[in-house]
Amino acid sequence: MTTTKQPLPSVVSLEEWKLALDQFLVKEKALTRARDALSAERRKLPVVKVAKNYTFQGESGPVSLLDLFEGRRQLIVYHFMYAPDWKAGCGGCSWVADAMTHPAHLHARDTSLVMVSRAPLEKLEQYRSRMGWxxxxxxxSSYESDFNYDVGVTTAEGEKHGASVFIRDGNTIYRSYFTGARGVEYLGSLWTYLDLTPFGRQETWEDSPEGWPQTEPYGWNRRHDEYGV
Incomplete structure (x- = not known):
């Protein structure tokens, strides 16, 4: 009977492992600091006013883009690829949805998270039931709306996935950020979503413009059923 040896990283002594790990962690910490600096730069990006009115279909009927905020200052829209004639939603977008954080943590930072697709609402609800999120x-559903076209995720080449960030001043809405392609790969935790927004994590250590809302870290976050208690 023949056996196939499975591939395995180098096996070393405990001392060699600790040395290699310590050397790697220096690089990893540098990457974390570089990502923090990039997020700070993102928070200082200009915004563009959303001039057109859009209508979406939701569980409770037609709603506007302003309604998607649910009264909060910031809104993250995940553009889930699901064309009207598709039999199922995009597999890759389904992975993103599988990993989405509990919305209560984002709500505690005045931020809403929704998904928008072009497929009719009935298809979205059937697929959500299948996935059991x-x-x-x-x-x-943005079916029969220009929304997907205007934000650049439905083009002549077809559907694209991505995430758009919006911020409002009263009833006036601005678009602040968009990422697509591999830019959505790291999304999942509340931190990665908040890092996309103009206000960021809203913690005092962040390099943010003067007047941005901020509190001390580790003092505001709770278990998802404890907010408001």
Whole structure:
């Protein structure tokens, strides 16, 4: 009977492992600091006013882009690829939805997270039921709306995935950021979503413009059923 040896990283002594790990962690910490600096630069990006009115279909009927904020200052829209004639939603977008954080943590930072697709609402609800997503991330249909076209995720080449960030001043809405392609790969935790927004994590250590809302770290976050207690 023949056996195939499975590939394995180098096996070393404990001392050699600790040395290699310590050397690697220096590089990893440098990457973390570089990512923090990039997020700070993102928070200082200009914004563009959303001039057009859009209508979406949700579980409770037609809603506007302003309604998607649910009264909060910031809104993250995940553009879930699901064309009207598709039999199922995009597999890669389904992975992103599988990993989405519990929305309560984002709500505690005045931020809403929703998904938007072009497929009719009935298809979205059927697919959500099939996937059995545990967290109540709202999912809206932009069917018969220009929204997907205007934000650049439906083009002559077809559907694209991505994440758009919006911020409002009263009833006036601005678009602050967009990422697509591999830019969505690291999304999942509340931190990665908040890092996309103009206000960021809203903690005092962040390099943010003067007047941005900020509190001490580790003092505001709770278990998802403890906010408001």
């Amino acid at each position: 545990a967290y109540p991330i709202p999912w809206y």
